[in-house]
Amino acid sequence: MAFPFALSLFPKPFTKMSGNMNLTLKVWRQKNTNDKGKFETYKAENISPDMSFLEMFDVVNERLIVEGKEPIAFDHDCREGICGSCSMYINGRPHGPNNGVTTCQLHMRSFKDGDIIVVEPWRSAAFPVIKDLAVDRSSFDRIQAAGGFISVNTGNAQDANSLPIPKNDADESFAAAACIGCGACVAACKNSSAMLFVGAKVTQFALLPQGKPEATQRVLAMVNQMDAEGFGSCTNTGACSAECPKEISLSVIARMNREYLSAQLFAE
Amino acid sequence: MSKLDSKIPEGPIDQKWTKYKSTIPLVNPANKRHLEVIVVGSGLAGSSAAATLAEMGYSVKVFCFQDSARRAHSIAAQGGINAAKNYQNDGDSVYRLFYDTIKGGDYRAREGNVHRLAEVSGSIIDQCVAQGVPFAREYGGLLSNRSFGGTQVQRTFYAAGQTGQQLLLGAYSGLNRQIGLGNVKMYARHEMLDIVNIDGKCRGIIARDLVTGKLERHFGHAVLLCTGGYGNVFYLSTNAMGSNVTAAWKAHKRGAMFANPCYTQIHPTCIPVSGDHQSKLTLMSESLRNDGRIWVPKKKEDVEAIRAGKKKGSDIPEEDRDYYLERRYPAFGNLVPRDVASRASKERCDAGYGVNKTGEAVYLDFASNMKYKYGKQVATLKGIANPTEAQLTEFGKEVVKEKYGNLFDMYKQITGEDPYEIPMMIYPAVHYTMGGLWVDYNLMTNIEGLYALGEANFSDHGANRLGASALMQGLADGYFVIPYTIGAYLSKEIGTKAIPTDKEEFAKTEQEVQDRINKFFAIKGTKSVDYFHKRLGKIMWEKCGMARNKEGLEWAIAEIQKIREEFWKDVRVPGDANEFNPELEKANRVADFIELGELMCKDALNRNESCGGHFREEFQTEEGEAMRDDENYKYVAAWEMKEVGNWELHKEDLIYENIKIAQRSYK
Numbered sequence: 001m002a003f004p005f006a007l008s009l010f011p012k013p014f015t016k017m018s019g020n021m022n023l024t025l026k027v028w029r030q031k032n033t034n035d036k037g038k039f040e041t042y043k044a045e046n047i048s049p050d051m052s053f054l055e056m057f058d059v060v061n062e063r064l065i066v067e068g069k070e071p072i073a074f075d076h077d078c079r080e081g082i083c084g085s086c087s088m089y090i091n092g093r094p095h096g097p098n099n100g101v102t103t104c105q106l107h108m109r110s111f112k113d114g115d116i117i118v119v120e121p122w123r124s125a126a127f128p129v130i131k132d133l134a135v136d137r138s139s140f141d142r143i144q145a146a147g148g149f150i151s152v153n154t155g156n157a158q159d160a161n162s163l164p165i166p167k168n169d170a171d172e173s174f175a176a177a178a179c180i181g182c183g184a185c186v187a188a189c190k191n192s193s194a195m196l197f198v199g200a201k202v203t204q205f206a207l208l209p210q211g212k213p214e215a216t217q218r219v220l221a222m223v224n225q226m227d228a229e230g231f232g233s234c235t236n237t238g239a240c241s242a243e244c245p246k247e248i249s250l251s252v253i254a255r256m257n258r259e260y261l262s263a264q265l266f267a268e
Numbered sequence: 269m270s271k272l273d274s275k276i277p278e279g280p281i282d283q284k285w286t287k288y289k290s291t292i293p294l295v296n297p298a299n300k301r302h303l304e305v306i307v308v309g310s311g312l313a314g315s316s317a318a319a320t321l322a323e324m325g326y327s328v329k330v331f332c333f334q335d336s337a338r339r340a341h342s343i344a345a346q347g348g349i350n351a352a353k354n355y356q357n358d359g360d361s362v363y364r365l366f367y368d369t370i371k372g373g374d375y376r377a378r379e380g381n382v383h384r385l386a387e388v389s390g391s392i393i394d395q396c397v398a399q400g401v402p403f404a405r406e407y408g409g410l411l412s413n414r415s416f417g418g419t420q421v422q423r424t425f426y427a428a429g430q431t432g433q434q435l436l437l438g439a440y441s442g443l444n445r446q447i448g449l450g451n452v453k454m455y456a457r458h459e460m461l462d463i464v465n466i467d468g469k470c471r472g473i474i475a476r477d478l479v480t481g482k483l484e485r486h487f488g489h490a491v492l493l494c495t496g497g498y499g500n501v502f503y504l505s506t507n508a509m510g511s512n513v514t515a516a517w518k519a520h521k522r523g524a525m526f527a528n529p530c531y532t533q534i535h536p537t538c539i540p541v542s543g544d545h546q547s548k549l550t551l552m553s554e555s556l557r558n559d560g561r562i563w564v565p566k567k568k569e570d571v572e573a574i575r576a577g578k579k580k581g582s583d584i585p586e587e588d589r590d591y592y593l594e595r596r597y598p599a600f601g602n603l604v605p606r607d608v609a610s611r612a613s614k615e616r617c618d619a620g621y622g623v624n625k626t627g628e629a630v631y632l633d634f635a636s637n638m639k640y641k642y643g644k645q646v647a648t649l650k651g652i653a654n655p656t657e658a659q660l661t662e663f664g665k666e667v668v669k670e671k672y673g674n675l676f677d678m679y680k681q682i683t684g685e686d687p688y689e690i691p692m693m694i695y696p697a698v699h700y701t702m703g704g705l706w707v708d709y710n711l712m713t714n715i716e717g718l719y720a721l722g723e724a725n726f727s728d729h730g731a732n733r734l735g736a737s738a739l740m741q742g743l744a745d746g747y748f749v750i751p752y753t754i755g756a757y758l759s760k761e762i763g764t765k766a767i768p769t770d771k772e773e774f775a776k777t778e779q780e781v782q783d784r785i786n787k788f789f790a791i792k793g794t795k796s797v798d799y800f801h802k803r804l805g806k807i808m809w810e811k812c813g814m815a816r817n818k819e820g821l822e823w824a825i826a827e828i829q830k831i832r833e834e835f836w837k838d839v840r841v842p843g844d845a846n847e848f849n850p851e852l853e854k855a856n857r858v859a860d861f862i863e864l865g866e867l868m869c870k871d872a873l874n875r876n877e878s879c880g881g882h883f884r885e886e887f888q889t890e891e892g893e894a895m896r897d898d899e900n901y902k903y904v905a906a907w908e909m910k911e912v913g914n915w916e917l918h919k920e921d922l923i924y925e926n927i928k929i930a931q932r933s934y935k
Contacts, residue, residue: 032847050542052682058547058798065796065851070842073850075335077508079548081678082433083339105681130479131848134335138456141336145448149441150400154320154747157391157398161355164409174402174427177434181338210400 021047021113025060027072028120030129033136037129039118049109053096054079054086056108074133081105081245084180087187088133089120094184094243102182102245122183124192126230137183139229140197147221148201150210169207176203178246185240185248191232196240198226199252206259216263223260272525272906272920275708276380281926282362285384288709289752293759300325303758304766306473306488308460308515310337312432312439312739313722314494316746319442322451324751326758329486330443330452331475333459333510333853338440341496341508342742345432346553346675347416348424349396349739351389356413360421362386367927369737372418372605373702373730374880374896375929376528376904378922380709381727388748389740393425395747399438403427414558416735418605418934424736429553429675435739439746458484459853461781462518463491463718466773470519470718474774474781478853481846483778485769489761490717490754493519494746497701497723499532501861501868502813503805505698506538506551512857513864516705516724524713525906525918527726528703529864530872533733533881534814535699536562536609539682540629549697550682552632553675554735557602559641559668560632560692562609563589564621574623581623581631581691592616600934607732607881607894608934610696614814615892617695624693633691638664696814700738702729702881703871706906706920710753711745717757721745726904731880785845788855793838797854800835804828804858804865812869817885821873828866829913835862863912870907874917877901889931898929 023044030037044060051059054076061071077085086103090096096106111117119133127135177200185196202219205211211218234253241250277288295303303326307318310332322328332340352365365386370377393411397403403425404412413422427434446452457478464472464485472487498513499505520526537552565571566588573579592612594601604612613630622628643660646667652659665688669676679687705713705720707727712719722742729737811824835858843849878887878894879901887895904920 048543048545050684051545052547055545055547059545062796062798065840065842066794068840068842071851073848077334077339077510078341078344079509080344080550081681082344082430083334083341083508084336084343085334085339100677101681105678107681107684109684134848136479137335141338141444141447141454141456144338144441145444147448149445150398151445152395152398152442153323154316154395154442154751155391157394160353160393160397160403161410163397165405166409167405167407170402170405170409173400174404174434177402177427177437178430180433181336204402205400208400208402210398 019049021049021108021111021115023047023111023114024116026116026118027132029072029132032131033128047108049107051108052079052104053088053090053106053108054104072133073131076104079104082180084182087122087135087182087184089122089187091118094122094187095245099242100245100247102180122187124186124231126192126194127183127186135183137181139231140181140183140194142229143194143198143222143225144201146225147218150205151214163209165208173204173207176200176207176248176252179248180246182245184243184245186231188239188243189232190237190239191235193234193240194226194229194231195234195253195256196244196248196250198222199256200248202256202259203252206255215259216266219256219259219263220267271714271918272706273708274378274380274920275710276378277709281379281383284380285387292752292755295755295759295762297325299762301327303327303761304329304488305754306486306491307331307494308473308492309340309494309496309724310334310440310443311340311342311494311496311722312436312742313724313746314340314492315436315439315443316743317492317494317721317750318452319439319446320747320751321754322446328446328452329455329488331455331458331460331473333457333478335457337443337454337456338437340436341511342436342739343433344508345739346429346551347555348414348426348431348736349392349435349743350416350423350734350736351393351425351740352386352423353390353393355411356422358421360423364421365389365423368419369728369734370730370927371932372734373732374894374932375730375898375902375924376531376879376922377728377730379924379926384749385728385741385744388744391748392740392743396435396438399441401427401434401438403434414555415603417554417557417603417609418600418734419603420600424555426555429555429672432739435743439743460515460518461856462777463522464774464777465522465715466767466771469716471767472769472774474778479848481849483781485774485778487767487769489758489764490719492719492721492750493705493724494721495724497704498861498864499698499701501804501865502698502808503801504541504546504549504809506535506549509548512860514857514860516720517860517864519705519713519715519718520909522715524715524718525706525908526703526867527706527904527906528731528871529868529907530812530875530882531702531731531880532698533606533700533702534610534696535606536613536696537632537694538697538699539679540624540626540693540695542683550678551697551699552679552692552694553672554606556632556672556675559637559671560602560634561591561636562593562602562613562630562632563591564616564623564630566590568620571621571623575625575627581633582635590616590621597934604934605732605734607883610814611883611892613696629693629695631691632694634668634687635691638668642667698809698813700733702726702731702733706904710756711750712757719750719754721750731882785852788839788841788852789845791837791839791841793840795838795840797839797841797851797858800831800839801854801858801861804831804862808865808868812872815883815885816872818873821869824869825866825873828862828869832862832866835859866913867907867915870915871905874905875901894932
């Protein structure tokens with residue numbers, strides 16, 4: 001059996017060389033958190049439309065390494081749109097031009113020969129740049145640690161089917177739980193608000209009977225932590241939801257506000 | 269004789285765990301606080317173990333190389349998790365799950381471990397639901413199930429095609445709760461680069477802070493490696509880019525035995541390679557085989573026409589399609605286990621029936637079930653007596669979308685083709701590794717105090733893992749096994765004070781790690797790390813992949829040795845050590861993969877039989893099925909490293925007292 005990436009072995013490689021592209025990249029380079037940073041220009045040549053955006057970056061980096069230059073640092077891992085690592089701000093949009101897609105799932109067929117592509121890291125005070133396009137999103141973890149859980153120790157659970165949950169509630173809860181924690185919502189928001197992210201977790205639990213007993217503490221703790229991390233407020237623009245690669249609905253913010261309001265009333 | 273004592277408890281199979289569990293020594297709460305446990309890896313096994321141990325009162329540190337514990341690669345598991353709940357009333361039981369798993373593993377797993385896995389499977393589902401994991405449900409509000417390969421019951425619980433994500437977020441929420449309570453200290457963006465052994469016991473790790481590049485020493489009374497599998501040794505696999513063998517390999521180099529390294533799972537349904545830029549492969553969940561039928565054309569002229577773009581899969585009439593799995597395995601059909609399905613695809617493609625330009629793809633087709641199964645169901649529900657074809661398609665599409673929507677979207681993103689309209693094209697790819705660190709019944713390696721959980725160990729899946737069993741094993745190990753079995757060791761450690769990390773052994777190990785890092789930068793070669801990784805991957809895939817033979821393996825071993833030599837002479841690692849440096853991380857991992865690759869080939873060469881994912885061309889039946897040699901190879905091959913490139917084989921005999929071993933048949 002021939003090896004998959006030795007395609008030159010095949011008579012007709014189906015990466016159409018003729019359909020390949022030459023692109024110009026303007027990429028944010030920043031040595032570390034304290035560095036000022038600046039844009040650098042790179043050529044990306046002979047790029048196949050079947051490549052993912054990150055594979056295009058691999059090609060650029062491979063050349064930089066061989067030329068003795070420093071490759072561009074960026075976060076990535078699963079490359080199948082679920083881990084939430086990748087975080088590029090492409091031509092002014094988090095995860096690039098397509099809706100409902102992470103950077104790793106963005107393919108070069110969405111671009112055309114001669115395009116100039118501007119790539120920046122997420123921009124938010126709560127997400128300091130670590131290097132180039134990689135940012136520190138640990139603020140998200142701290143919000144989750146403040147209240148993003150149901151307090152149940154291992155071994156305390158009753159039989160799973162002893163708690164029927166209406167299908168619609170379960171589905172809606174799942175839709176909110178699909179958040180991958182990438183931070184595109186924050187990057188998209190002019191206020192750097194994290195309301196969509198926090199709202200998604202609050203909504204997932206608010207819709208489930210298991211989550212009810214500590215709903216009050218949960219929403220208060222998570223919102224307080226969100227504020228402490230320096231995220232901005234929501235002004236209902238909706239860019240977060242529009243740019244969310246998992247298309248989390250804006251209604252999670254409404255639900256969080258409702259939960260928060262009633263929590264404040266009951267907490268008094 | 270053998271250094272390997274599996275410590276399987278005595279007694280009848282269905283009482284071993286219950287009885288043993290209630291006799292393991294306990295640690296009282298006051299002592300637990302003074303016992304420190306290091307957990308490396310934050311996937312299902314790591315997060316669930318860390319959360320549970322912290323709940324019990326132990327003092328826990330968790331390390332992961334990702335920027336958040338939530339991004340461990342368990343997140344990408346799609347299809348589901350098995351549990352012997354018998355909610356579908358289809359005759360499932362603990363025994364059946366046990367039996368299916370042993371048989372699925374081609375009789376190369378331990379009975380004791382697998383039975384325990386089946387026993388605790390139900391509790392996992394209970395725990396996850398209690399945590400708020402939004403599993404799929406029926407309209408009555410109860411949990412929904414589907415089928416996976418190698419079984420004839422519906423025991424797989426799922427959350428659309430994102431089950432791994434939802435389970436991991438559940439475990440991550442439990443972990444976060446303990447972080448918030450101060451019981452767990454989390455070290456994200458930290459990579460373990462060695463273990464520290466003191467007086468024959470594992471007492472800590474050396475980790476690199478990936479942001480600052482600083483090496484750190486951490487003490488633990490026990491160290492748990494929950495670091496996943498090593499599929500990336502093939503360069504192209506469904507693993508995440510960062511998935512690596514380093515933690516397990518460092519432990520191996522410090523004395524832990526590596527068991528059955530050649531048992532690799534090649535998953536039948538992945539998106540075919542699109543070009544030489546390919547950096548990873550994407551799985552299309554096995555759950556799709558519930559509703560998708562796998563086929564290639566019967567006629568060569570149709571194959572030619574498809575490859576030339578003159579015909580589409582949907583143009584081929586029913587009678588000219590070869591549903592080869594249904595033809596060869598009528599009892600299980602499209603739901604045969606992964607190793608069987610992969611080999612069958614390879615057989616058809618090797619015979620010239622592959623349906624893409626490289627000849628390495630087969631169809632996975634939903635059209636008939638979409639229309640005639642789901643379309644009809646919905647039409648009936650809506651009271652439409654004579655639905656049109658268009659209506660059937662429309663209705664069926666909605667159901668398929670709900671079941672597999674995210675997978676279909678992903679397929680479209682990657683290939684640019686809409687699988688609702690034309691059949692998917694798929695081909696096998698490396699997905700999971702059944703081999704791993706040798707562990708006993710307590711999940712302890714042969715180094716005292718060092719444990720391996722989840723995919724990082726070897727214990728439960730034999731030579732082939734069944735679908736939806738990886739999530740089950742990861743969570744079983746973390747939630748329901750290690751919290752008990754670790755007591756057997758830690759109860760003896762209550763008198764051990766925390767060892768200061770300025771002790772000689774820590775300093776020496778750190779220096780060795782530092783020396784290796786310095787060496788990378790000193791080489792200043794001409795080739796990137798990826799160059800070597802791709803070369804290694806190509807050899808592994810061609811000679812130690814879906815089919816292996818003696819000649820190929822011997823050649824591969826010699827080639828890999830050459831790669832190792834060249835790597836250490838000519839690799840280029842840019843930047844420096846005291847900064848965020850992804851290339852350095854890769855270099856560290858690939859150096860270990862090269863050493864592992866050689867061992868995998870040696871193990872494959874040693875095993876003169878075919879079993880599960882290990883298929884030696886010399887050992888097959890007339891029908892091309894795997895031919896085991898139970899007389900000579902019914903053992904776990906555990907390798908002890910003497911030095912790089914030199915190993916000693918230890919054997920742990922597998923004893924079957926409850927299951928009669930037989931030629932595996934899915935016909």
